[in-house]
Amino acid sequence: MVIxxxxxxxxxxxxxxxxxxxxxxxxxxxxxxxxxxxKIKELEIRLNELNPKLVQKKxxxxxxxxxxxxxxxxxxxxxxxxxxxxxxxxxxNNTEDNYVYVTNKKLLIIGISGNNSKSIPFEKIxxxxxxxxxxxxxxxxxxxxxxxxxxxxxxxxxxxxNKGMENxxxxxxxxxxxxxxxxxxxxxxxxxxxxxxxxxxxEFNMKKMELLDKVK
Numbered sequence: 001m002v003i004x005x006x007x008x009x010x011x012x013x014x015x016x017x018x019x020x021x022x023x024x025x026x027x028x029x030x031x032x033x034x035x036x037x038x039k040i041k042e043l044e045i046r047l048n049e050l051n052p053k054l055v056q057k058k059x060x061x062x063x064x065x066x067x068x069x070x071x072x073x074x075x076x077x078x079x080x081x082x083x084x085x086x087x088x089x090x091x092x093n094n095t096e097d098n099y100v101y102v103t104n105k106k107l108l109i110i111g112i113s114g115n116n117s118k119s120i121p122f123e124k125i126x127x128x129x130x131x132x133x134x135x136x137x138x139x140x141x142x143x144x145x146x147x148x149x150x151x152x153x154x155x156x157x158x159x160x161x162n163k164g165m166e167n168x169x170x171x172x173x174x175x176x177x178x179x180x181x182x183x184x185x186x187x188x189x190x191x192x193x194x195x196x197x198x199x200x201x202x203e204f205n206m207k208k209m210e211l212l213d214k215v216k
Contacts, residue, residue, distance in 0.1 A: 085100050
């Protein structure tokens with residue numbers, strides 16, 4: 001009889017904790033601004049497009065929303081998620097389940113419930129190696145593993161990271177070339193104004209230096 005009472009008390013405590021947690025998460029979500037809730041919904045739709053099977057296996061709604069809320073804080077203007085997968089992330093200190101995102105600008109790893117995030121811009125990635133079912137990412141200061149469930153997932157994630165790095169590199173080169181061309185055109189126009197006497201030699205040289213500083 002005593003054992004039964006103890007078991008009943010434990011069950012009631014567990015139920016109370018679950019109910020309290022649910023209400024707490026509902027309160028957290030309701031306290032978000034309309035803009036933040038819209039962003040969460042937009043990210044949920046986007047992830048469902050990229051990996052519907054994974055979204056179907058997501059944790060409870062509000063735990064997932066906390067993940068998406070954390071994700072939204074890491075995304076900047078014109079940044080789009082191009083790949084999304086669940087994996088393990090290990091460092092010398094710990095191992096944790098995470099969601100791994102590849103965007104058009106970086107690799108982003110966020111722990112379940114939005115904890116222990118790591119953001120690595122593509123230009124910071126020095127090397128990508130493999131070890132069994134893990135990718136080893138080196139960003140110059142640390143090396144860490146992303147553990148995948150299968151060889152297929154490992155290959156796919158590596159391809160997506162490499163593709164993102166290559167696209168980002170091409171965009172950066174294009175932007176640099178465009179900037180250099182714009183600066184050259186403006187200097188040519190300044191030269192004409194100088195030769196016509198509109199600008200003094202001092203004014204011409206100062207404006208020319210300002211333009212050249214933009215492409216250094």
